[in-house]
Amino acid sequence: MAERAGNSDALDLLYRIEYQRYQFNEETFPGSRDEKALDALLHSFSHIATLYQMGTFTRRDLALIEYDFLRVYCDEEVQKYFAFLDRTPHGLPTAESDFSSYRQVAQELIAEYRRKHPSSFSVSRRPKGAGLGAGSLKALGA
Numbered sequence: 505m506a507e508r509a510g511n512s513d514a515l516d517l518l519y520r521i522e523y524q525r526y527q528f529n530e531e532t533f534p535g536s537r538d539e540k541a542l543d544a545l546l547h548s549f550s551h552i553a554t555l556y557q558m559g560t561f562t563r564r565d566l567a568l569i570e571y572d573f574l575r576v577y578c579d580e581e582v583q584k585y586f587a588f589l590d591r592t593p594h595g596l597p598t599a600e601s602d603f604s605s606y607r608q609v610a611q612e613l614i615a616e617y618r619r620k621h622p623s624s625f626s627v628s629r630r631p632k633g634a635g636l637g638a639g640s641l642k643a644l645g646a
Contacts (some may be wrong), residue, residue, distance in 0.1 A: 513541035514548075516577055521579045528581040530588050542585065546603045552608035559619060577610035604605065 517538060520526040526538070533539050552569065555561040566573070576582055589602040601607065 505562040511541065513537055518545060518576065521576055521582065524579075526579070526581050528584040528588070530584075533585070533588075542582070545576055546606060549576065549610075550603045550606040553605040557605055566609070566613075573606075574610060577606070578614075580589055592631060612625050621624040 517526060549569075550559065552566070552573070556563075586601075586603070586607065594602070636644050
């Protein structure tokens, strides 16, 4: 995803998330390269999620990027970033959260997966290098 977008920092961050080498630190994050890279990923995913919600993209289209889409969303450190965003006032006349379309669609995909595979989905932190099946969803409530 990030490679296709031409953002090497986002691609690097995607790999760091995949192998659990990314750590969110709200003290050093604002203005950092990680913030720009993560926001680039999240904005891309949000645009895709919005197109899906509008019906422009189908569920089959979404399946093409589903792994990266959910790998990022299910990461504990990314969830910490969402929590940081949720408690940081944005001063805009809207109740919508940052990256809300991405978050909504990711939760729908997780719920869909749980319905189809109720016994194979773990909510504990995944071992390094493990696939989505053992994804970390403690904070998701999906």
